Amino acid sequence: MTAVEDPTSAVDLPPAKEVGQARRRKEDARLITGKTTWTDNMVLPGMLHLAVLRSPVAHGRITHLDVSAAKERPNVVAVYTGADFAEEQGSLPCAWPVTPEMVNPGHPSIAVEQVNHVGEAVAIVVARSRTAAADALEAIDVDYEPLPVVLDMEQAVQEGSPLVHDHTSSNTSYHFVFDAGEAGTGGDTEQAFADAEVTVSRRFVQQRLIPAFMEPRSVVVQPSGDSYTMWSATQIPHILRVMAAMVTGIPEHKLRVIAPDVGGGFGGKLQVNPEEILCLLIARRLGKPVKWTETRGESLMTAHHGRDQVQFIDVAADRDGTVRGLRVRLLADMGAYLRLITPGVPALGAFMFPGIYKFPAYRFECDGVFTNKVPTDAYRGAGRPEATFAIERIMDELAVELGMDPLELRRKNWINTEEFPFTTVAGLEYDSGDYHQATEQALELLGYDELRAEQKRRRDSNDPVQLGIGFSTFTEMCGLAPSRVLGSLAFGAGGWEQASIRMLPTGKVEVVTGSTPHGQGHETAWSQIVADELGVPFEDVEVLHGDTAISSRGLDTYGSRSLVVGGTAVVKAAEKVVEKARVIAAHLLEANADDLEFTGGKFTVRGTPGAGVGIQEVALAIFAAHDYPEGIEPSIDAEATFDPENFSFPHGTHICAMEIDTETGFAKIRKYACVDDVGTIVNPLIVEGQVHGGLAQGIAQAMYEEAIYDAEGNLTTGSFVDYLVPAASDLPHFDTGNTVHVATSNPLGAKGVGEAGCIASTPAVVNAALDAVRHLGVTDIRMPLTPERVWRAIHGGGDGGDRAAQGSNAYGGARTTESGIQEAQQ
């Protein structure tokens, strides 16, 4: 040892910052091995099992329902029908009445007289085993008088269409309008179109998708006296508790909801499910614990779906490419009922259609339409993928119309980095970013010039495999949400988040978060944040969540909000802990609190080397509480609630290179590069993982997934044989990168990454496919890009979608390329 190596100063060095480190996720070992508590693992003494008889008809009156034989089956305890709960089941909640006039027909948890979609519950068997319950379903006798089935939204909104709910006057639930001219955030849209040199109109179809989370839904309810504990595979234990209390009349303080480890959700578990309510009602009636776990078939058929819009998009521009106006009219399929935020999903998208472009005028209209299908609701991105798809597709169409390079057109119209913060025509204030930088970096990652040269070679040689390159320069709004903004949109709750920090006597730290993870990695990221804020080892932090008795306040996980809002609450709570500890440390060090510095977990006295006390030691001192200042409470625990003042706006450039085999129509991604700006990166590994997963789902929408109903309203894609979820082997290597422009609305500077890949990728893929075959006369291809559709578009014209699924909800008429807003209004 030499004289210069001073061991004490080495020890005093603050630990390396945790934020920014690619830590492996501490929760993964138990999640991946399954050695943890999934809801379906719960076994309680005397627990009974439910099986649900589901309607095989899409629309009909129940004319006969006899459960007596089922009651006689072995091990059956009870069999219930809608009539048994008609008085007490109320209606499943819809928390987002997007307009005051919105028609909500009500949503019974179990059908009483009429069924409105295939899969709706009509009877429930309660038995001593799961198999006994399933077996007894066969003994239930039920007849339906069929009613006309409403499947196609464009027909459903016509005068004289059969009604889904005969007590309503039309199949339109609501008409939501955002007009920038009226809102004062833009000019007159009609005038912009009247004056335009060029207009381009398109009709795009956002097919219906199924969230397809890995862990099926499961609920366990245990009654105890007049209290109830519910375990559920849910994203939203806190919201579920409030809603279930309101629906069932069980007082909120008598209901505890626990989301144990949850195996994915993607928005599909952002719901108050009929079966959650039914479990409560049955447990209350029988006084016994009950469990319901769905099968995969039930999950695909009855858990809410996503997307399903017909989009009419018009863009107005000058000949030089300057955009002048944007007009959007949507038909959004609600399905048969309004669930938790069914109507809000398309309305949330309203604000994102202008994307990253400086439109001076914008008008958005949306009709929410009832059909005899399972309700739609949140699915990764919820409204924003739809908007991003439409704007990024129409920008390409405009570029073609103008004979411009699609990137050139984008550059001409996007917000420049020096223009931030920028208030868009939709009234949002974008925080930060640099679209140019992200784009340049993505082009580099892709090897753009070489691929363009190869594309030309393939064109020139008339190669049967053609190459195309497609862009998506996207942004999205994350960090749901400023409570006042949600209020102005008539959403039924706020958007704050809560956290508390408990300093244990041994110096270990418990962080309680109201943001409930279902696979995102909160435990790791929150630990990294707290390790930095408190200067304690990463391993000393435990993150608690998902139990309303432990984390009493919270608004859960969706909308890329957890880190941005929930993580900020953690930061604020940690700051309070430090401030409370400072007072005690000053007392222990016999110094003035203002003279203390706090770094690396240690309070030291400025100008007095050697004197110091660690925050973990303070925790022990205040636990003993033998010696602390007068007039303060003996605790350094703290909690904080954070309500953001603005959203955050991640952005990025995604570029897809696509090969199309023109002989078979097979589309294959050759290369995929993306550069995302998600603000501060707390954990690069988690960010990369979120981007990969998002890309898989966004690419899946473009190429593989579609929930298809036949003409009778049966879900024909009712298993994973027909509902094609891609596996790793179907996806390319992803070349990912980041730029970092910190968010200005939270102290972490994080923007949110949960949905970025999913929102951005879909139009990049479709634009790439079109770029590969446009010279063959193809102007659009319906999603998903099945080989048959691509082949038909190349060899038969149209968008290839017209023959692929006749008589179903896949919107038979191939009108994608011609129609515009006028046609929609006919």
Add this chain to the structure above:
Amino acid sequence: MIPAPFAYTRPSTIEEALQAIADGGEDVKVLAGGQSLIPVMRLRLAAPETLVDLTRVAELRGVREDGDMLVIGAMTTHADVLTDPLLAQYGQLIVQATETVADRQVRRRGTFGGALAHADPAGDLPAVALALDAEFVLAGPGGRRTVPATDFFVDYLTTALDEGELLVEIRVPKLGEGWGVRYEKFNRVAQAWSIVAVAAAVRREDGRIAEARIGLTNMGPTPLRASATEAALVGVDVSMETVTAAAAQAAEGTSPSNDLNAQADYRQHLAQVLTRRAVAAAVGL
């Protein structure tokens, strides 16, 4: 997703298995790898009274030589097929097709015999067996009989297996010197069933095609031979032109179905493209 109750037996010889089938009551099903049977039972599309599990019948598993023939036991798993040295040498068409079947887990359990007995038109192995003119050895209470592939596949999910009969082994000719093979499968995702597939085995002699065997997957309720193409190939010089011209007849006599993945006319188009590709690859073009 929960099957109806059933009785279960696990014999260890063919004799015992036949007895178990005879004793099993009205509706007995043989369980091989279970990769087709268990899913339909879980969906309650099938509810057999008794399952006779063949996984312990050792004599049904494995590959052996018999002169110019390979004899493949019905319970030889897909994974066995992929690692078998005899098949590696003489049965490349079977190996190639088996490689495209499902995923590792399914290949570990699913069996060659089960796939043929199940006779799903979208399954990859029936067309291969048909192209190879395989012989099916069936054992029943009355003894054994051998059925040629052309008679084995009767209709959609229907074979010449009678009630009470077991598929014991499958005999295929060794393809040696001069033969080239290719299984060309078309599907949307890697681990899915064929939309259409083509199994081609072609023997070259002195720069000409001497013999061609082409089986079509999912082009009708049973696997089919592309007979017109086979005939057109015999005796021609090996060139892209001759192969393309012959492949243009590949869809003759087919009657493919319409489903979510493909309409019939598109399937017929695919059959031609894939036949051209399969034959071209088999002859080394």
